[in-house]
Amino acid sequence: MSPDSAEAVKTTAGARQSSRTGAAGAAKLELIGVGKEFRTKRAHTVALSDINLTINDGEFVSIIGRSGCGKTTLLRMLAGLLSPTTGQILVEGRSLWNGTKVDTSVVSQLGVVFQEANLFPWYSVAENIALPLQLRGDDKASRMKRAYELAELVGLGGFERSYPRELSGGMRQRVAIARALSINPKLLLMDEPFGALDALTRERMNLELQRISLATKATVVFITHDINEAVFLGDRVVHLTPRPGRIHQIRTIDFPKPRSIDVQTEPEFGVIVRELRHALDEDEKR
Numbered sequence: 001m002s003p004d005s006a007e008a009v010k011t012t013a014g015a016r017q018s019s020r021t022g023a024a025g026a027a028k029l030e031l032i033g034v035g036k037e038f039r040t041k042r043a044h045t046v047a048l049s050d051i052n053l054t055i056n057d058g059e060f061v062s063i064i065g066r067s068g069c070g071k072t073t074l075l076r077m078l079a080g081l082l083s084p085t086t087g088q089i090l091v092e093g094r095s096l097w098n099g100t101k102v103d104t105s106v107v108s109q110l111g112v113v114f115q116e117a118n119l120f121p122w123y124s125v126a127e128n129i130a131l132p133l134q135l136r137g138d139d140k141a142s143r144m145k146r147a148y149e150l151a152e153l154v155g156l157g158g159f160e161r162s163y164p165r166e167l168s169g170g171m172r173q174r175v176a177i178a179r180a181l182s183i184n185p186k187l188l189l190m191d192e193p194f195g196a197l198d199a200l201t202r203e204r205m206n207l208e209l210q211r212i213s214l215a216t217k218a219t220v221v222f223i224t225h226d227i228n229e230a231v232f233l234g235d236r237v238v239h240l241t242p243r244p245g246r247i248h249q250i251r252t253i254d255f256p257k258p259r260s261i262d263v264q265t266e267p268e269f270g271v272i273v274r275e276l277r278h279a280l281d282e283d284e285k286r
């Protein structure tokens with residue numbers, strides 16, 4: 001982390017500008033003035049307001065924020081599951097949403113991993129991994145070849161014929177990651193993927209995800225409650241504040257990759273985590 005790292009911290013006023021200056025490379029994902037409102041009989045909730053963010057090819061962006069600040073809403077809009085009320089979402093320059101209508105050809109190029117692995121219990125590991133390829137009509141030989149390669153990549157070589165019930169929680173999440181990667185997604189979207197895992201497994205999965213994302217050069221949007229995890233994995237960390245959800249600051253994390261777990265013991269790492277934690281605590285008072 002450079003001595004002028006404080007420069008990387010931008011508060012609300014500067015967030016719009018800093019959000020458009022990520023690592024070098026082509027824009028993979030652009031959010032322009034994105035907002036989401038929910039209207040029910042009982043309530044009108046502005047879940048997200050004026051989100052502006054550009055994510056470049058190969059970048060890993062972590063998103064943190066208090067419960068209810070709109071993280072999942074944001075990811076669901078990026079995944080094509082929920083239409084934005086305002087603004088535009090562009091994937092490689094192509095609009096994901098046209099009003100409330102989603103462009104399915106863009107969605108089919110996205111990989112999504114949720115907190116629950118959501119595997120099909122009656123399918124083997126390899127069959128689960130290959131499912132998106134089956135849906136897209138790839139022949140069996142080529143999709144199994146790819147499934148076996150991916151099983152190896154996520155550390156499940158030898159388990160290709162196992163069934164989900166025979167796997168640990170961490171292993172099931174690896175299958176979910178491999179399945180999301182099967183289509184070589186333009187974007188990998190992850191919503192609290194390790195939230196249900198114990199601390200040690202989670203730490204191992206952080207290392208694995210770093211390795212996989214570097215090996216595949218994937219562009220990743222990663223939502224987490226865990227500040228440590230966000231900083232460890234992220235090239236940038238986006239902090240959302242609630243009511244309505246807005247980008248409060250975007251912090252660039254300069255530690256070179258691959259990062260070892262020991263980076264977390266470096267004083268600079270501790271400073272960043274503490275500052276982000278403090279900023280999140282401030283959200284409670286808002």
Ligand SMILES: Nc1ncnc2c1ncn2[C@@H]1O[C@H](COP(=O)(O)OP(=O)(O)OP(=O)(O)O)[C@@H](O)[C@H]1O
Pocket residue numbers: 038039040045046047065066067068069070071072073074
């Ligand atoms: N389908 C919905 N209908 C009405 N309000 C909703 C809906 N989905 C989300 N909200 C509201 O939008 C806001 C943001 O919710 P969201 O689930 O995105 O937050 P979050 O940051 O992911 O929270 P958590 O960390 O607890 O998962 C909340 O006020 C929530 O009540």
